[in-house]
Amino acid sequence: MKINWGTGIVLAFIGFIAFIMYFVVRMSIDDRANHDLVTKEYYKKELAYQEEIDQANDAVKHNAVLKIEKTADGFMIHFPEQFDPKDISGKVSLYRPSNRHLDFNFPISLSSTHLLIPDNRLLDGRWDITVQWKHKNNAFLHKEKLIY
The missing domain is CATH 1.20.5 (Single alpha-helices involved in coiled-coils or other helix-helix interfaces)
Structure with a gap:
């Protein structure tokens, strides 16, 4: 043929x-x-994005910017000195872009103006940290990308 x-x-x-x-x-x-999408309930989270922007702007406006540094023990989060640690509440979320099974959240409970995230939960690589915290009636947000 x-x-x-x-x-x-x-x-x-x-x-x-x-x-x-x-x-x-x-x-x-x-x-x-x-x-999978990046996060569960992605669309619901997107609807609340303006609230996150407002909280991040309030942190700058009230001089409530956090400082995060890498130490030998893990990540140290320094809260502003002018706020009473007993009045601070909220949560810290660590997101690992390469593996969602490594993500974790924990509540903020302070006795001093700093919070340590121990290195036994952290693998080397990139972490996205989100700190949502309140002092009295003010809500603040801090987001940062960290390399451990």
Whole structure:
């Protein structure tokens, strides 16, 4: 059987479409491929984004900017000296972009103006830290990307 050039082009298109469909089907049913959004309830979190912007702006306006430094024991979060540590509450969230199973949250409870995140929970690499905290009736937010 002799194949002319028109039949060859049609067979090439069919082969190419079959090749692409193979990869589409393989990636959609493969358990190793991660198809998750960055965070759970992504769209609900996006609706509250303006509140986060307002809290970050309030932190600058009230001179309530946190200082985070890497120490030998882990990350040290320094709260502003002018705020009473007993009146500070909130939570700290650490997000690992490369592995969501390493993410963790914990509440803020202070006896002094600094909080230590111990290094036994931290692996080397990038961490995104979010500190949502309140002092009396004011809510503040601090976000930073850290390399440990």
